[in-house]
Amino acid sequence: MIEETKITRNYQVTIPAAIRRKLRLRVEDTLIVRLEGDRIILESKRRSITEIRIRLRKRIDWRYVEETIREVTEKE
Structure with missing residues (x-):
């Protein structure tokens, strides 16, 4: 699944709804952020x-x- 999102002026990113639903993410959930080369990887904790x-x-x-x-x- 590939989705597109923008970085706001406060450097915030919105996770697209389709991905939030698929991963069952909720408000207050914690994500792990990793850097792999030139990629930013977000993982559900x-x-x-x-x-x-x-x-x-x-x-x-x-x-x-x-x-x-x-x-x-x-x-x-």
Whole structure:
């Protein structure tokens, strides 16, 4: 997906709506900014399991969730 945006006079950049939706970005989310050669890379910061618990506010078997996360992380 390629989108275009402009830099404002305060050096702010708007992330296009289509990209925000695809990445499920929300107000107050944190992004990681890296420089690779002449490219600026923005990455969504992964949330901790505690932050996910707070956002969901539901009764979920967290042992299962944490075990699944461990399995996926070990495969990477």
